[in-house]
Amino acid sequence: MKKIIGCGNLLLKDEGIGVHLIEYLKNQPLPGNVELIDGATGGFDLMPHILGAEKVVIVDAIRAEGKPGDIYKFTPDDFSTDSFPKTSLHDITLKDIFQLMQKLGTVPPIVIFGVQPKVMEWGMELSEEIEKILPKLSKLVIEEIRKD
Numbered sequence: 001m002k003k004i005i006g007c008g009n010l011l012l013k014d015e016g017i018g019v020h021l022i023e024y025l026k027n028q029p030l031p032g033n034v035e036l037i038d039g040a041t042g043g044f045d046l047m048p049h050i051l052g053a054e055k056v057v058i059v060d061a062i063r064a065e066g067k068p069g070d071i072y073k074f075t076p077d078d079f080s081t082d083s084f085p086k087t088s089l090h091d092i093t094l095k096d097i098f099q100l101m102q103k104l105g106t107v108p109p110i111v112i113f114g115v116q117p118k119v120m121e122w123g124m125e126l127s128e129e130i131e132k133i134l135p136k137l138s139k140l141v142i143e144e145i146r147k148d
Contacts, residue, residue, distance in 0.1 A: 002031070002145050003053045004048060007039040007060040007131055014068070014117030014130045016058040024134050053108045057145050059137065062114030068129045071137060072114040073144075076107065086094065111144050113137065 002027065006018030022036050030036075037049050042060070050056050064072055115137065118127040125131075 001053060002055045003037055003049055003057070004034060004141060004145055005037045005039040005049055005056060005058045007042040007046075007048045007050045007058060009041050010124055011122060013119040013123045013125065014115075014119060014127050015061045015120050016124070017061050017115045017117065017130055017137075020126055021059050021137055023123055023135060024138055025141070028138055028142065030142065031146060044121065048109065050108065051106075055108055055145065055147075056113045057141050058108045058110065059141060060112070061117045062121075064114065064116050068116055068118030068127065069132065069133045070116040071140065072116075073140075074112040074114065076110050076112075092120075113141060 004022070006020070006022035006025075008016035008018040008020070010016040010019050015047075019038050019040065022038050025036055035056070039046050039049070039058070043057065046058075062072060064070065066072070115133065118129050126134075
């Protein structure tokens with residue numbers, strides 16, 4: 001089974017981009033072998049969803065030097081150096097999870113899409129800039145999950 005995992009805190013506006021994307025994808029045509037997962041604020045709770053999957057695409061907000069709505073694409077190999085910046089806005093970073101999974105066993109192919117947020121304050125709606133990128137982000141994620 002291939003899995004799309006959307007991470008984020010819905011209570012902090014754009015920080016919830018991954019979870020908003022999962023809701024958006026529920027209304028899009030997807031291959032039959034894809035499971036959508038609300039990863040919430042992630043952490044070690046993501047591990048059972050990742051280990052044993054055929055392929056995983058993760059979507060989360062990231063801190064980057066771009067403008068709001070910029071989309072970045074990573075793989076776990078990009079997280080392998082100590083100089084890689086902390087990109088997750090959660091306490092446990094994806095880098096922490098990948099390092100632990102590598103010690104536990106085989107890690108499936110993983111692609112991470114990170115979105116630069118605009119607004120990180122109380123509220124459940126996305127900012128206009130981030131809301132506008134949902135179709136583009138959805139297309140990128142679906143194209144990626146279809147790849148072998």
